[in-house]
Amino acid sequence: MPLRRVLVANRGEIARRVIRACHDEGIEAIAVHSDVDAAAPFVAEADTALLIGPGPAADSYLSVEALLQAARDSGADSLHPGYGFLSENAAFARAVEEEGLAWIGPPSDVIEAMGSKLSARTMMAELGVPVVPGTDGPLADDGDSVAEGEALGFPLMVKASAGGGGIGMQRVDDPETLRTAVATARQRAQAAFGDGTVFLERFLDGPRHVEVQVLADSDGSVIHLGERECSVQRRHQKLLEETPSCALDAILRRRMTAAAVLAARSIGYISAGTVEFIVDARRNFYFLEMNTRLQVEHPITELCTGVDLVRQQLRIAAGQPLDMEQRDVISRGHAIEMRIYAEDPVRMLPSPGTITEYQEPEGEGVRVDAGVAAGSAVPHFYDPLLAKLVVHGSDRPTAIGRALAALDGFRIEGVKTNLTLHRHVLASEPFTSGEYTTALLAEIGPPPRAQQATSA
Amino acid sequence: MTEVKAELVGNLWKIVTVVGQQVEEDDTLMILESMKMEIPVTSPVNGTVKEILVKEGDVVQEGQTVAIVE
Numbered sequence: 001m002p003l004r005r006v007l008v009a010n011r012g013e014i015a016r017r018v019i020r021a022c023h024d025e026g027i028e029a030i031a032v033h034s035d036v037d038a039a040a041p042f043v044a045e046a047d048t049a050l051l052i053g054p055g056p057a058a059d060s061y062l063s064v065e066a067l068l069q070a071a072r073d074s075g076a077d078s079l080h081p082g083y084g085f086l087s088e089n090a091a092f093a094r095a096v097e098e099e100g101l102a103w104i105g106p107p108s109d110v111i112e113a114m115g116s117k118l119s120a121r122t123m124m125a126e127l128g129v130p131v132v133p134g135t136d137g138p139l140a141d142d143g144d145s146v147a148e149g150e151a152l153g154f155p156l157m158v159k160a161s162a163g164g165g166g167i168g169m170q171r172v173d174d175p176e177t178l179r180t181a182v183a184t185a186r187q188r189a190q191a192a193f194g195d196g197t198v199f200l201e202r203f204l205d206g207p208r209h210v211e212v213q214v215l216a217d218s219d220g221s222v223i224h225l226g227e228r229e230c231s232v233q234r235r236h237q238k239l240l241e242e243t244p245s246c247a248l249d250a251i252l253r254r255r256m257t258a259a260a261v262l263a264a265r266s267i268g269y270i271s272a273g274t275v276e277f278i279v280d281a282r283r284n285f286y287f288l289e290m291n292t293r294l295q296v297e298h299p300i301t302e303l304c305t306g307v308d309l310v311r312q313q314l315r316i317a318a319g320q321p322l323d324m325e326q327r328d329v330i331s332r333g334h335a336i337e338m339r340i341y342a343e344d345p346v347r348m349l350p351s352p353g354t355i356t357e358y359q360e361p362e363g364e365g366v367r368v369d370a371g372v373a374a375g376s377a378v379p380h381f382y383d384p385l386l387a388k389l390v391v392h393g394s395d396r397p398t399a400i401g402r403a404l405a406a407l408d409g410f411r412i413e414g415v416k417t418n419l420t421l422h423r424h425v426l427a428s429e430p431f432t433s434g435e436y437t438t439a440l441l442a443e444i445g446p447p448p449r450a451q452q453a454t455s456a
Numbered sequence: 457m458t459e460v461k462a463e464l465v466g467n468l469w470k471i472v473t474v475v476g477q478q479v480e481e482d483d484t485l486m487i488l489e490s491m492k493m494e495i496p497v498t499s500p501v502n503g504t505v506k507e508i509l510v511k512e513g514d515v516v517q518e519g520q521t522v523a524i525v526e
Contacts, residue, residue, distance in 0.1 A: 349463065350490045351464070381491075384492075
């Protein structure tokens with residue numbers, strides 16, 4: 001069934017991205033927004049926009065009832081959840097399906113199966129995909145977490161089964177602090193996800209986060225579009241991503257992409273999805289989790305493969321078969337994405353406010369996916385992502401050079417931004433050598449003062 | 457008497473001290489939530505919490521006095 005009218009249940013840059021893809025496909029896009037977002041670019045670019053509530057996300061972008069009502073009022077036949085908010089909420093996906101709308105993503109039962117990190121681990125282990133060594137099941141409420149931790153070995157990670165965005169995740173280096181860390185993680189997971197289930201995983205040596213993009217249609221065809229290196233992180237949240245990854249050779253790439261395709265096929269995956277792995281210092285790889293939605297960092301894959309992932313999602317949701325086979329997917333050159341946050345680059349504290357001046361960089365191989373423009377409010381209710389600066393070049397050094405030039409050409413005033421932090425990362429020895437791990441930001445420290453002054 | 461000010465605008469998520477409590481410099485008095493991040497509001501001095509001027513759920517402005525420590 002062809003889609004006519006898509007409700008875009010998100011805000012900021014990803015709402016604009018989805019609206020653009022809808023228009024490319026000749027589909028109407030309906031925006032929904034909170035009152036503080038009324039003047040945002042995504043609202044102006046949609047064919048119709050509906051106010052769904054006040055600033056706090058719980059009363060607007062996270063309100064299932066408000067979103068379903070907006071879908072009814074606008075006559076939408078489908079819904080794109082973007083990322084974050086309700087995008088991986090199986091109950092919401094089910095409610096959308098039951099409303100008779102096409103959910104632009106995988107079926108709700110697949111979201112549910114992958115939404116529990118513990119059940120996802122078990123399923124992958126049964127398929128023969130390596131998983132990070134960890135506790136077999138949830139830590140019991142009254143159980144002896146220290147004994148379990150010692151059996152596994154320190155350092156280790158405490159993780160929330162329902163987790164996301166680094167919430168409820170903590171590294172623990174010794175048995176003395178484990179009990180407190182488990183209690184904190186349980187409390188945070190309960191507050192954030194309504195599920196306080198936690199488990200332990202061994203902390204691997206020299207870990208890198210590498211993920212594989214997959215696309216699957218409702219006829220059961222599954223292909224991959226290569227990997228993305230996502231090891232530049234702070235507080236377990238990604239800051240900068242690149243593809244291809246310097247950690248993978250052709251053999252490891254073949255094994256990891258094959259594991260991702262196997263995983264997606266085995267669980268009946270449909271739409272665009274991402275299988276996340278950890279690669280350790282000895283180049284062993286382990287399944288981490290599957291993200292059952294579009295990723296923030298999807299543009300780097302688009303720049304190297306020429307495949308528009310959001311348009312593919314729309315076509316798949318309309319029941320169309322994939323219009324390409326694995327052998328048609330060719331990745332060319334190198335791409336880097338920098339997440340531009342409204343954030344103090346040194347203290348990494350958020351910086352809400354109003355953007356007074358805004359000028360995007362231009363140039364060969366430069367793409368900017370932004371949620372803001374001059375005059376835009378940056379409300380404290382939502383995450384601090386202002387824009388994604390994405391560059392492509394024929395090889396890695398070219399891409400890095402273009403990234404640095406583009407950062408210099410990006411002008412954002414009124415809120416603090418992390419542009420200098422990106423310069424600092426791109427110029428650092430671990431990054432230029434390609435030999436870096438998730439500890440990169442901790443190792444290189446904050447950007448030097450002089451650099452901040454010149455960019456102010 | 458020292459006024460404790462919020463560093464940035466946000467939603468007051470949690471108050472973790474009570475009036476009359478002894479606190480040391482850098483102890484967390486309350487936690488703000490801004491842009492999906494938890495930001496502790498800490499005591500600038502050693503002393504006693506004299507007054508808490510906000511309640512959980514309030515929107516706090518940058519520079520707003522949220523507590524007084526003596």
